[in-house]
Amino acid sequence: MSLRIAAIAALALAAPVAAQTAPAPGPADVELWRLDCGGVQVNDLNAFSDTLAYTGRTKRLVASCYLIRHGGDYMLWDAGLPEATIGAPVSKTDAMSPVLTTTIKRQLAQIGVAPEKIGRIGISHYHFDHTGQATGFPGATLLIGKGDFDALKAGKPGTSTEPLRPWFGGAGKSEPVEGDKDVFGDGSVTMLTMPGHTPGHHALLVRLKGRGPVLLSGDTAHFRENYDSNGVPPFNVDRAQSLASLARFKALxxxxxxxxxxxxxxxDVAKLPAFPASAR
Structure with a gap:
């Protein structure tokens, strides 16, 4: 056997061994920011109880959104109140009055993330306080529960495609999510089906190397007392599904x-570092 043939044969034998022993790529670095996406002054807290548990009570709720960096990819979870809400007076008589002081884009600019870098927008559900600024990211792929996607397409009562117009009637790419979805394929970010509040409502599980798992509720529950008592708002689309989703969320x-x-x-939002700091 010539030296040339022997060398080729040796390389051929070594190739499978090299392939078998090559180290697998490590998990992507995941980083999570909490964003200020507004708030809601609730002047009648019974708006969140179909058993009238909060008669005569008020509460200021926040409307939080989240930025997730997975390696070099960015995902926005929920899109808060519409920018047009900025400067609107707070009502002391309306059942619910929205409040907004800054925008998602302004906050992203503080950490050097251009809107074009947002590759995915995950929407927990179709309500206006979770979709309000989504149109600012028309190049992102919209991830939304299939039940919500179908309700929006059908124009069901309580829905509006206007906050999501790049993906409903525009050229935006959308992905209706049925069941759970491993967003990046490595288990680090998972959309979890939690129907009941809306037909396709989802929560989000983010696994961080240092801090551990973080479970973002969407509107599975709105505030701590509501969560602890398994309270169901009268505007949820399905009471039985709402309670089943709460049970799954707590077990998870x-x-x-x-x-x-x-x-x-x-x-709860304050459990995460104040922006512009992040959790990892």
Missing amino acids: AGNAKATVILQHEAA
């Missing part, structure tokens, strides 16, 4: 030992 939180963030509860 316990089994994963996750930090629970109720997205409308200021004390």
Whole structure:
């Protein structure tokens, strides 16, 4: 055998071994920011109880959104109140009065993230305080529960495609999510089906290397007392599904030992570092 043939044969034998012993790529670095996406002054807290548990009570809710960096990819979770809300007076008589002082884009600019870098927008559900600034990111792929997607397309009562017009009637790419979805394919960010508040409502599980799992509620529950007592708002589309989703959410939180963030509860949102700091 010539030296040339012997060398080729040796390389051929070594190739499978090299392939078998090559180290697998490590998990992507994941980073999570909490964003200020507004608030809601609730002047009649019974708006969140179909058993009238909060008669005569008021509460200021926050409307939080979240930025997730997965390696070099960016995802926005929920899109807050519409920018047009900035400067609107707070009503002391309306059942609910929205409040907004800054925008998602302004906050992203503080950490050097251009809107064009947002590759995905995950929407927990179609309500206006979770979709309000989505149109500012028309190049992102919209991830939304299939039940909500179908309700929006059908124009069901309580829905509006206007806050999501790049993906409903525009050229934006959308992905209706049925069931759970492993967003990046490595288990680090998972949309969790939690129907009941809306037909396709989802929560989000983010696994951070240092801090551990963080469970973002969407509107599975709105505030801590509501969560602890399994309270159901009268405007939820399905009471039985709402209670089943609450049970699943709590079981997941316990089994994963996750930090629970109720997205409308200021004390829960404060568990994460104040922007522009992040959790990792």
